[in-house]
Amino acid sequence: MATAPAIADLADRPPRHSGILPDERTPLAGLSRAELAAALAGLGVPERARRMRTAQLWHWTYVRGVRSFEAMTNIGKELRAALAARFTLDRPQVIAEEISTDGTRKWLLRLDARSDAERAPAVECVFIPEEDRGTLCVSSQVGCTLSCTFCHTGTQPLVRNLTASEIVAQMLVARDALADWPASGEAAPGQRRITNVVLMGMGEPLYNFDNVARAIDIIADGEGLSLSKRRITLSTSGVVPMIERCGREIGCALAVSLHATRDEIRDRLVPLNRKYPIAELMDACRRYPGLSNARRITFEYVMLKGVNDEPAHARELVRLVAGIPAKINLIPFNPWPGAPYECSDWDRIEQFAEIVNRAGYASPVRTPRGRDIMAACGQLKSASERIRAGLRGRVPPAPAQAGGGSSGGQIRGLGSGGS
Ligand code: SAH
Ligand code: SF4
Numbered sequence: 001m002a003t004a005p006a007i008a009d010l011a012d013r014p015p016r017h018s019g020i021l022p023d024e025r026t027p028l029a030g031l032s033r034a035e036l037a038a039a040l041a042g043l044g045v046p047e048r049a050r051r052m053r054t055a056q057l058w059h060w061t062y063v064r065g066v067r068s069f070e071a072m073t074n075i076g077k078e079l080r081a082a083l084a085a086r087f088t089l090d091r092p093q094v095i096a097e098e099i100s101t102d103g104t105r106k107w108l109l110r111l112d113a114r115s116d117a118e119r120a121p122a123v124e125c126v127f128i129p130e131e132d133r134g135t136l137c138v139s140s141q142v143g144c145t146l147s148c149t150f151c152h153t154g155t156q157p158l159v160r161n162l163t164a165s166e167i168v169a170q171m172l173v174a175r176d177a178l179a180d181w182p183a184s185g186e187a188a189p190g191q192r193r194i195t196n197v198v199l200m201g202m203g204e205p206l207y208n209f210d211n212v213a214r215a216i217d218i219i220a221d222g223e224g225l226s227l228s229k230r231r232i233t234l235s236t237s238g239v240v241p242m243i244e245r246c247g248r249e250i251g252c253a254l255a256v257s258l259h260a261t262r263d264e265i266r267d268r269l270v271p272l273n274r275k276y277p278i279a280e281l282m283d284a285c286r287r288y289p290g291l292s293n294a295r296r297i298t299f300e301y302v303m304l305k306g307v308n309d310e311p312a313h314a315r316e317l318v319r320l321v322a323g324i325p326a327k328i329n330l331i332p333f334n335p336w337p338g339a340p341y342e343c344s345d346w347d348r349i350e351q352f353a354e355i356v357n358r359a360g361y362a363s364p365v366r367t368p369r370g371r372d373i374m375a376a377c378g379q380l381k382s383a384s385e386r387i388r389a390g391l392r393g394r395v396p397p398a399p400a401q402a403g404g405g406s407s408g409g410q411i412r413g414l415g416s417g418g419s
Contacts (some may be wrong), residue, residue: 025088029061029172030165034216039095043082053079055223061089062224065172065181090168091173095122098247103129104370107173108382111142111166121159122382125170125201126375127178127194134178135196138170140212141203146237147259148270150302151378152336153202171197171225197227199234200255202380206239206246213250220252229253235300238312240276240284247289254288255298255329256281260308263318269308278320285324296325302378303332303344303352312356327362334368334376 031039036057039049045053053075060072069075069084093110100106103125113120126137133404144151171194175181180193197219199205205212216232219225234246235255248255258281260266266273273281285297299321303309317328330353333343344352349365356363368376 010310024191027165027169028057028083028087028089030168030215030218032164032217033058038065039086043079043080043086045172051369057083058221058224061381062218062221062226063182065175067091080266092169094173094177095197097177098373098375100373100375101240102369102372104373104375105177106370106373106375106380107170109170109178111162114160123162123166123170123202124375124380124382125174125293126380127174128369129193134193135198136171136174136194137201138167138204139201139203139380140167140199140208143201145207146204146270146272148237148272150259150269150339150341152339152374152381153378155338156202156381158203161211162203164214164218166210167211167217168225170201171219194227196231196233198232198255200377202382204237204239205234206236206242209242209245212393217252218251221261225275230295233298237270237272238276239272240280243284244287244289247291251290253295253298254285255300256285257302258299258317258320259302259304261313261320265308269302269304281316282320282324291325293325296327298327298329300329300331303330303349305333305342305344305348307341309344309348309352311351311355314352318356318359318361321361327364330356330365330367331377334371334379336374336379336381 028036033054036054040050040053041047056072056075060066064071066072067089069080069087069089072080075083092112095108095110097108098106109123109125110125111121112127123139123142125139128135128137139162141161143156144153145158147154153322174194178193182192199212212234214378216229216234217229220232228248229252231253233253233255234250235257236243236246237257243254246252257270258266258278259269260273261278263273263277266278288297291297301308301317320358321328330349332349333339333341335343336339353363353365366377370376371379374380
C-alpha cells in the first residue's frame with residue numbers, strides 16, 4: 001500500500017478551480033428536483049420523461065450514493081455522457097480525517113474556490129456515534145461573523161457562506177466514510193449510522209438561510225437521504241428576525257444558544273445579544289411555529305467557570321423558559337488555545353442541572369465528545385494557518401478503527417474524495 005502523503009502536502013494541493021485542474025461542472029447534489037428537471041430540459045429530455053429521469057437521478061445520488069454517471073445503468077449512455085459533461089458527482093476533497101479515542105470523527109473538507117484569485121476554503125464536519133444514535137454535525141459557513149467570545153469558530157472571520165450543495169455534500173462524504181448507503185447493501189434498514197443531523201458546526205445557519213433551507217429540504221426528502229425534519233436540529237445564536245421563518249419554512253427542530261440569563265452577561269458572551277436582547281429572543285422562541293411538548297426547543301447553555309454558573313443563574317433560567325416547551329442542554333465548556341474561559345467545576349454543573357431538573361425541565365449535561373481532536377462543540381476552525389501550523393510535520397499513523405484504544409486522537413491524510 002502506498003504511504004499516505006503528509007497532511008501538509010495535501011493541504012497545499014491545488015483546489016479544483018486553481019486553473020491547474022479546471023472544473024466548470026455544477027455539482028448535481030444540492031439541486032432541487034425542479035432544478036434537475038430544468039437541467040434535463042436543457043439537455044433535450046422531452047417533458048414526459050423528465051419526472052422519471054429526475055427520480056432516477058435522485059435515487060442514484062441520494063439512495064445509492066454513486067459517484068459517477070457511468071454507474072446509472074437505467075439511464076441511456078448518451079444522456080449519461082451529456083450529464084457528465086455538465087454536472088459532477090465528485091465530493092469535496094477530504095484533506096484530513098481525524099478519529100477521537102471516543103470514536104468521534106472529524107473531516108476537514110476542501111471546498112472549491114469561487115474564482116482563480118480565491119484560495120480554496122476548508123470546512124469541518126463531525127460525526128458523533130452514540131449507543132442509540134449517530135449524529136452528524138454540519139457546518140453552514142466558513143468562519144462566522146458573530147465572534148462569540150467562548151467559541152473557537154468565532155475567532156475565524158467569515159470567509160463565505162456554504163452553498164446548499166456544500167452543506168449536502170458533508171452528509172454524502174460522511175455516508176461514504178461510514179459505509180452508510182442503504183441501497184448498496186452497506187447499511188441495512190434500521191441500522192443506519194447517521195440518524196440525526198445538527199447544524200452546530202461552523203457558522204450561524206440563520207445568516208445563510210436560503211442555502212440551509214434548501215439543503216435541509218434535500219436531506220429530509222423521503223425518497224433520498226430521508227432523514228425526518230424532527231431529526232434535524234438547527235442551532236442559532238439568536239437571530240431573532242429569522243426564527244419564525246425557520247419554523248415556518250424549514251420546520252426542523254430548533255436549538256437556541258442562550259448561555260446567560262442576564263443581558264449584561266450575554267452581551268459579553270454572544271455579542272449579537274446587543275442587537276437582539278434576551279427578552280426579544282425568548283418572545284421569538286415562544287412563537288416558534290409548531291412548538292409543542294413533543295417538539296421542544298433545546299436551550300443550550302455553556303458552563304463557564306465564575307461567569308454564568310451560579311445557582312441564582314439556574315433559577316433565572318427556569319423563570320426565563322417558563323411556558324416554553326423546552327429542554328436545557330448544559331454544555332461543559334470545551335477549551336481551545338488562547339480561550340479566555342475555563343469550564344465550570346463538575347459539582348457546579350451538577351448543582352446547576354439539579355435546579356433546572358427539579359423545576360421540571362430535562363437538563364442533560366452534554367458529554368464532551370472528540371475534544372482530543374478539537375471536534376467538540378465550539379472547537380472547530382479551519383483557517384489554513386491552523387491546518388499548516390497544527391499538522392505540518394506530523395506523520396499520519398496507519399488507518400485504525402474508531403475507539404481502537406490508542407492514547408490520542410488519530411489523524412489520517414487522505415487523497416481526493418472526488419472520483
Ligand atoms: N452558530 C450556531 C451554531 C454553531 S455553534 C450557534 O451559535 O448556535 C454550536 C453550539 O456550540 C452552540 O450552542 C455554541 O454556543 C456552542 N459552543 C461554541 N463554543 C463552545 C465551546 N468552546 N464550548 C462549548 N460549547 C460551545
Ligand atoms: Fe458563530 Fe455560533 Fe461560534 Fe457564535 S457560537 S461564533 S454564532 S459559530
